[in-house]
Amino acid sequence: MKQEDEVDRIIAAWERERPDLDLAPLTVFSRLWRIAKHVERARAHAFERSGLASWEFDVLSVLRRSGSPFTQSPKVLVQQTMVSSGTMTNRIDRMVERGLVRRLTDPNDGRGVLVEMTPHGLTLVDAAMTRLSDAEEHLLGGLARSERDRLSVLLRRLAASVDRFEPVTGPIDLPEGG
Numbered sequence: 001m002k003q004e005d006e007v008d009r010i011i012a013a014w015e016r017e018r019p020d021l022d023l024a025p026l027t028v029f030s031r032l033w034r035i036a037k038h039v040e041r042a043r044a045h046a047f048e049r050s051g052l053a054s055w056e057f058d059v060l061s062v063l064r065r066s067g068s069p070f071t072q073s074p075k076v077l078v079q080q081t082m083v084s085s086g087t088m089t090n091r092i093d094r095m096v097e098r099g100l101v102r103r104l105t106d107p108n109d110g111r112g113v114l115v116e117m118t119p120h121g122l123t124l125v126d127a128a129m130t131r132l133s134d135a136e137e138h139l140l141g142g143l144a145r146s147e148r149d150r151l152s153v154l155l156r157r158l159a160a161s162v163d164r165f166e167p168v169t170g171p172i173d174l175p176e177g178g
Helices: 007-018 024-050 054-065 074-081 085-097 119-139 146-164
Strands: 102-106 110-115
Touching: 007 024, 024 054, 024 074, 024 119, 054 074, 054 085, 054 102, 054 110, 054 119, 074 085, 074 110, 110 119
Parallel strands: none
Antiparallel strands: 102 110
């Protein structure tokens, strides 16, 4: 017997009200949206318990993944965190004030700057990553390893498909009367 969830109830209501629409995509994306909200809360809690804001974790995790000496250019940080350069400059300023990172002159380009994680930043990002891993393991607890593996493969394919599209920035053309 199929276990019903809130999305099933929402889709059923829409099917009753709008039988002319193919709602199959909503069965996927509505669930992803709801899951994303739970994950966002779990991540925010893990980061908060570690003394970080989620955006600080994003920057520190780029530096941490790069390996010792945990240094990157602001350009790499912008690319990997997908924020504007102005936003990144503001974030770096705030993180310098908190003692999480420091700015260095790029030894290969005297005009360039590198961002280096401090030992304090390393301690906090490692604690946050441990808490994040534990929290996300808890969220996945209802799935067997084989199910997780299959889901990961499917989500990778979906992400590749979605990544092909640019976000809609202008008005959306609706049918007449829409």
